[in-house]
Amino acid sequence: MNFEVAPLPYAKDALEPVMKQETLEFHYEKHHKGYMTRLKSLIEGKPEADKSLVELIRSSSGGVFNNAAQVYNHTFYWDGMKPSGGGAPPAGDVADLINGLGGWEKFRTDFVAAGAARFGSGYVWLVLDGGKGKILDTPNAETPLTTGQVPLLTADVWEHAYYxxxxxxxxxxxxxxxxxxxxxxxxxxxxxSAK
Ligand SMILES: [Fe+2]
Known part of the structure; x- marks a missing residue:
C-alpha cells in the first residue's frame, strides 16, 4: 500500500468559518497523518504492507486495524465535506435515499442524535445496508467496511474533530x-459505486 495519506480535497481554510483552519491543521496534519505514521511503523517490511488499505482493515486487528481504519475513516470524512455544502440533498438518488429515512429534517435529527449518543469516541455514518439507507454509529476506529455495509457519509465525533x-x-x-x-x-x- 501507499504510505501517504490522501491530500485534503480543499484548502485548510476552505471550510471557514464553519470549521477553522486550525482544526484542519491539527486534525489532518497531526491526527490523520499520525495514524499513518503509526501504521507504517507497524507493517512496513512485513507481508501486510503489500495489502491495500481496505484489505488490511478487513483482515487485521489490534493496533494495525485501529490505525488502518483511522487512516481510511479520516479520508472518507474529509471527502464528505465541502465549502458551502449541507442542507437538503438535491433531487435524485441521494434525495430518494434520504426520503426513505423520513426526509431531510428527520435524517438531520436522527444523524445528529446518533452522533451525540455515541459514548466516547467514534463516528456517525450514513450507510447502505441491504440496499437501503441506514444511520449508525461506531466506537473508536470501527468502520462499516467490516460489517458488509457500504459507507456513504461519515462525521468524526472524536473530540479532536470539534473541540x-x-x-x-x-x-x-x-x-x-x-x-x-x-x-x-x-x-x-x-x-x-454500490450499485
Ligand atoms: Fe479524527
Missing part, C-alpha cells in the same frame, strides 16, 4: 456538519 470550533458542544458541531458541510456529490458517487 477547537465548538468546545464540548458535539451537537452544535453535528448540526453545522449537516447544514453547511455535507458534500452530497460524494454521497451520490458512493451510492453509484
Amino acid at each position: 477547537l470550533d465548538h468546545r464540548n458542544n458535539r451537537i452544535g458541531f453535528l448540526e453545522a456538519f449537516c447544514d453547511k458541510l455535507v458534500n452530497w456529490e460524494f454521497v451520490a458517487k458512493n451510492l453509484r
Whole structure:
C-alpha cells in the first residue's frame, strides 16, 4: 500500500468559518497523518504492507486495524465535506435515499442524535445496508467496511474533530456538519459505486 495519506480535497481554510483552519491543521496534519505514521511503523517490511488499505482493515486487528481504519475513516470524512455544502440533498438518488429515512429534517435529527449518543469516541455514518439507507454509529476506529455495509457519509465525533470550533458542544458541531458541510456529490458517487 501507499504510505501517504490522501491530500485534503480543499484548502485548510476552505471550510471557514464553519470549521477553522486550525482544526484542519491539527486534525489532518497531526491526527490523520499520525495514524499513518503509526501504521507504517507497524507493517512496513512485513507481508501486510503489500495489502491495500481496505484489505488490511478487513483482515487485521489490534493496533494495525485501529490505525488502518483511522487512516481510511479520516479520508472518507474529509471527502464528505465541502465549502458551502449541507442542507437538503438535491433531487435524485441521494434525495430518494434520504426520503426513505423520513426526509431531510428527520435524517438531520436522527444523524445528529446518533452522533451525540455515541459514548466516547467514534463516528456517525450514513450507510447502505441491504440496499437501503441506514444511520449508525461506531466506537473508536470501527468502520462499516467490516460489517458488509457500504459507507456513504461519515462525521468524526472524536473530540479532536470539534473541540477547537465548538468546545464540548458535539451537537452544535453535528448540526453545522449537516447544514453547511455535507458534500452530497460524494454521497451520490458512493451510492453509484454500490450499485
Ligand atoms: Fe479524527
